[in-house]
Amino acid sequence: MRKKKLFWQLYVSNFLVILLALFAFSLLTSFSFKNILLDQVSEDLIARAAIMRNDVLRVWRQGDIASLRRHCSVLGRESQTRITLIRADGLVLVDTWHDPGTMDNHRNRPEVRPALEGRRATFTRYSNTIEMNTMYAAIPLREGERVTGVLRTAVLLETVEDSIAGLQLQIVLGGFVIALFAGVMSYLISRRIRRPIDALKQGARRFADGDLDFRMPVPNSEELSDLAVVMNTMAAQLQQRLLQITQQHSEQDAVLSSMLEGVIAFDMDERLINVNRSGARLLRIDLEKARGKTIQEVVRNIGLQRFVEDTLASGEAREGYITLVDDVERFLQVHGSILRDAQREPIGVVVVMNDYTALRNLENVRREFVANVSHELKTPITSIKGFVETLLDGAINDREDAVRFLGIVSRQADRLNAIIEDLLSLSRIEQGSEQEQIELTTGSVFDVLQSAMQACQVEAEAKGIGLRIDCAMELRAVMNAPLLEQAVVNLINNAIKYSDTGLSVRISGEAIDGGQVGIAVRDEGYGIEPEHLPRLFERFYRIDKARSRTMGGTGLGLAIVKHIVQAHHGSIDVQSVPGKGSTFSIVLPGIAGHTATDVPSWDAVAGTDPREE
Amino acid sequence: MDTVVRNTEHLRRKLLRLCAMVEENARRAVLAFRSRDRYAAVEIIKADEDVNLMEIAIEENCISLLNAASRDVEDTRLIVAALRINSDLERIGDLATNIARRVLHMGQSEQVLIPQELSTLANRTLEMLSNALDAFVDLDTEMAQRVCERDQEVDRLNRQMYDLVQERILADPAQTEKLISYLSVSRYLERIADYATNIAENVVFISEGNIIRHRNGDVFPPAP
Numbered sequence: 001m002r003k004k005k006l007f008w009q010l011y012v013s014n015f016l017v018i019l020l021a022l023f024a025f026s027l028l029t030s031f032s033f034k035n036i037l038l039d040q041v042s043e044d045l046i047a048r049a050a051i052m053r054n055d056v057l058r059v060w061r062q063g064d065i066a067s068l069r070r071h072c073s074v075l076g077r078e079s080q081t082r083i084t085l086i087r088a089d090g091l092v093l094v095d096t097w098h099d100p101g102t103m104d105n106h107r108n109r110p111e112v113r114p115a116l117e118g119r120r121a122t123f124t125r126y127s128n129t130i131e132m133n134t135m136y137a138a139i140p141l142r143e144g145e146r147v148t149g150v151l152r153t154a155v156l157l158e159t160v161e162d163s164i165a166g167l168q169l170q171i172v173l174g175g176f177v178i179a180l181f182a183g184v185m186s187y188l189i190s191r192r193i194r195r196p197i198d199a200l201k202q203g204a205r206r207f208a209d210g211d212l213d214f215r216m217p218v219p220n221s222e223e224l225s226d227l228a229v230v231m232n233t234m235a236a237q238l239q240q241r242l243l244q245i246t247q248q249h250s251e252q253d254a255v256l257s258s259m260l261e262g263v264i265a266f267d268m269d270e271r272l273i274n275v276n277r278s279g280a281r282l283l284r285i286d287l288e289k290a291r292g293k294t295i296q297e298v299v300r301n302i303g304l305q306r307f308v309e310d311t312l313a314s315g316e317a318r319e320g321y322i323t324l325v326d327d328v329e330r331f332l333q334v335h336g337s338i339l340r341d342a343q344r345e346p347i348g349v350v351v352v353m354n355d356y357t358a359l360r361n362l363e364n365v366r367r368e369f370v371a372n373v374s375h376e377l378k379t380p381i382t383s384i385k386g387f388v389e390t391l392l393d394g395a396i397n398d399r400e401d402a403v404r405f406l407g408i409v410s411r412q413a414d415r416l417n418a419i420i421e422d423l424l425s426l427s428r429i430e431q432g433s434e435q436e437q438i439e440l441t442t443g444s445v446f447d448v449l450q451s452a453m454q455a456c457q458v459e460a461e462a463k464g465i466g467l468r469i470d471c472a473m474e475l476r477a478v479m480n481a482p483l484l485e486q487a488v489v490n491l492i493n494n495a496i497k498y499s500d501t502g503l504s505v506r507i508s509g510e511a512i513d514g515g516q517v518g519i520a521v522r523d524e525g526y527g528i529e530p531e532h533l534p535r536l537f538e539r540f541y542r543i544d545k546a547r548s549r550t551m552g553g554t555g556l557g558l559a560i561v562k563h564i565v566q567a568h569h570g571s572i573d574v575q576s577v578p579g580k581g582s583t584f585s586i587v588l589p590g591i592a593g594h595t596a597t598d599v600p601s602w603d604a605v606a607g608t609d610p611r612e613e
Numbered sequence: 614m615d616t617v618v619r620n621t622e623h624l625r626r627k628l629l630r631l632c633a634m635v636e637e638n639a640r641r642a643v644l645a646f647r648s649r650d651r652y653a654a655v656e657i658i659k660a661d662e663d664v665n666l667m668e669i670a671i672e673e674n675c676i677s678l679l680n681a682a683s684r685d686v687e688d689t690r691l692i693v694a695a696l697r698i699n700s701d702l703e704r705i706g707d708l709a710t711n712i713a714r715r716v717l718h719m720g721q722s723e724q725v726l727i728p729q730e731l732s733t734l735a736n737r738t739l740e741m742l743s744n745a746l747d748a749f750v751d752l753d754t755e756m757a758q759r760v761c762e763r764d765q766e767v768d769r770l771n772r773q774m775y776d777l778v779q780e781r782i783l784a785d786p787a788q789t790e791k792l793i794s795y796l797s798v799s800r801y802l803e804r805i806a807d808y809a810t811n812i813a814e815n816v817v818f819i820s821e822g823n824i825i826r827h828r829n830g831d832v833f834p835p836a837p
Contacts, residue, residue: 297629297751300633302633302637303637305633
């Protein structure tokens with residue numbers, strides 16, 4: 001049902017009350033006015049009769065009916081009154097408007113009878129004689145104590161009624177005008193009442209629309225002004241509360257989004273409520289697109305789906321581990337808790353995801369390294385142990401075998417030594433470069449290449465491989481000369497190892513763009529399959545284990561090269577075509593980027609490193 | 614009517630779960646193949662049992678929904694497409710298992726990286742699968758169309774692998790066994806891409822009611 005407007009309610013009721021009052025008032029007025037008028041008329045009639053009584057009596061006593069009639073008609077004409085003279089027995093003697101001869105006995109007329117008994121009386125009735133509403137007044141005529149007749153005066157009520165009707169018309173007209181006036185007035189009053197209410201309504205609407213800065217004008221009337229003040233206070237409090245909530249919300253938001261852990265929340269229907277930045281990145285979710293969607297749509301990971309489902313089903317906090325499989329695997333530790341509303345009713349689940357992939361990878365690297373080192377160390381030791389036991393078991397007595405076995409033992413011991421040496425230098429370089437303790441000075445590249453070549457000369461000649469340097473004498477670079485030489489030696493040694501007899505190895509140094517210095521070792525050997533290239537510089541990575549060991553490699557040579565280059569803030573790259581040969585290129589940063597520093601020299605560091613002892 | 618809506622929603626969620634399971638298995642299989650991770654391979658083979666159980670559950674669900682009284686055309690289409698996608702997903706799961714089995718048969722100690730072509734093929738296939746499933750989640754017909762278009766690239770890469778393996782076997786017959794494994798995995802991946810294409814076609818079917826199968830020639834081109 002449509003609600004009535006307050007304005008119309010006010011206006012209509014106001015107006016109706018006024019109309020009703022007006023109606024009642026005019027009814028009352030015209031009624032009492034009529035009464036007063038009739039009373040007056042009847043008193044007037046009696047008074048006229050009384051005035052005329054003595055006069056009429058005097059003429060009547062003379063006994064001449066004809067002069068009585070004349071006298072009466074004069075009196076009647078002058079006073080505009082019908083005058084009737086009735087004898088005590090009811091016979092009409094005189095009547096000024098009619099012929100008494102035609103009139104019947106009036107003894108029983110209601111106004112006459114009391115008069116015959118000696119009382120004055122008035123009566124209003126319809127006159128049969130003149131066929132009109134007539135008011136009669138009758139008074140007794142006495143001779144001494146005896147009533148001898150009745151003097152009746154009468155007027156037509158027509159004139160009275162006319163004036164009453166005129167009066168009533170005036171009252172109605174006046175009432176109508178007053179009603180019209182009242183209508184306008186009550187309209188104006190209603191509007192006056194309504195206007196501040198409308199203002200309040202509009203203000204409340206602005207509050208509802210969120211415009212809490214708005215303040216309502218305070219109207220004059222006490223009740224409404226109280227209301228306005230209360231509403232203004234309410235708005236101010238709401239604003240305060242809202243501000244607080246917004247602030248809390250943005251604080252929470254800031255906390256959530258700065259968290260490294262992913263946080264994601266779902267409702268009871270497993271639909272996404274929210275996810276923080278880390279979580280979105282981890283699960284590859286676009287929050288704007290995904291909000292309200294089911295977990296099955298948003299997170300295509302069965303582990304998390306099951307975890308959320310289980311947490312919701314169990315209704316209590318849980319912990320678990322899930323794996324995200326993308327291009328790589330990501331390992332997440334997940335904590336699920338039930339979200340509850342103010343009534344402690346569960347409304348969803350929040351999952352905190354901790355990515356421990358990096359930790360796990362590190363752990364894997366460590367484990368792999370330990371396993372590799374153990375394996376690499378165990379091989380020569382097993383061999384040494386085996387031959388020594390054979391010698392102890394009696395082979396020592398066979399001199400030829402003994403010498404051969406001891407030779408093997410010696411070679412294996414050398415190998416063991418080489419591996420340990422390499423490991424030690426690797427760890428030294430690593431530590432030195434981590435602590436920025438490797439001294440870099442400007443030196444001649446040619447000198448380094450030349451001494452590296454000289455160091456490998458013997459092995460090269462043994463295999464009939466020619467070494468050639470291609471480098472400008474004046475080329476200089478920021479370097480640690482002994483380390484750089486070791487790196488180049490390792491590369492040259494590899495090149496010799498993996499080349500057939502009679503081929504050549506070229507060592508080059510040149511200035512390249514941006515002041516950088518490039519050093520390359522190029523062979524024409526077996527080359528490397530492309531799938532090996534990405535892992536080539538890993539510790540103990542071997543393309544062909546058997547072949548590598550027979551050539552006396554430790555599996556650490558290229559790892560050492562990489563670490564030395566990193567200590568120089570340079571980079572290393574390899575290009576290779578199977579069957580055609582490989583090129584290892586080192587790029588050292590330009591001179592401008594570095595200045596000689598006063599940090600302790602590499603040798604000093606190596607000598608004083610406590611970890612080494 | 615309301616229960617039918619709820620039931621189709623329920624069906625959709627189940628199917629999406631199967632999507633997650635299958636995609637994960639396919640990704641794990643490729644990773645296991647790359648890293649020669651036998652442990653992971655065993656896990657994948659075990660996980661396929663869940664895939665098979667889920668497939669049966671979804672199929673039963675579809676049949677009971679098809680028996681239900683009131684449905685509109687779109688629901689029927691979804692159910693029919695769900696049946697098809699369901700079996701496609703199950704086959705992808707099987708192919709992932711096949712890859713895992715290959716990993717078990719290949720030597721573990723061998724530290725070998727797979728050829729570039731195979732690596733690219735694997736990436737493309739996984740991308741196609743991922744995109745096809747994304748298209749299903751969002752009922753994104755544009756993305757589904759793009760998936761269909763990319764199938765040819767995977768087919769081409771598969772043929773290249775065939776040539777490459779042939780060449781290398783001739784060059785070094787000692788590596789035959791390993792190379793044959795590569796070829797098998799390449800075949801499996803190529804078929805996963807085919808099923809991903811099927812799924813994408815069904816996404817178009819769900820949202821538009823158009824059957825676009827067999828428009829771009831045979832879905833399964835003859836093996837090279």
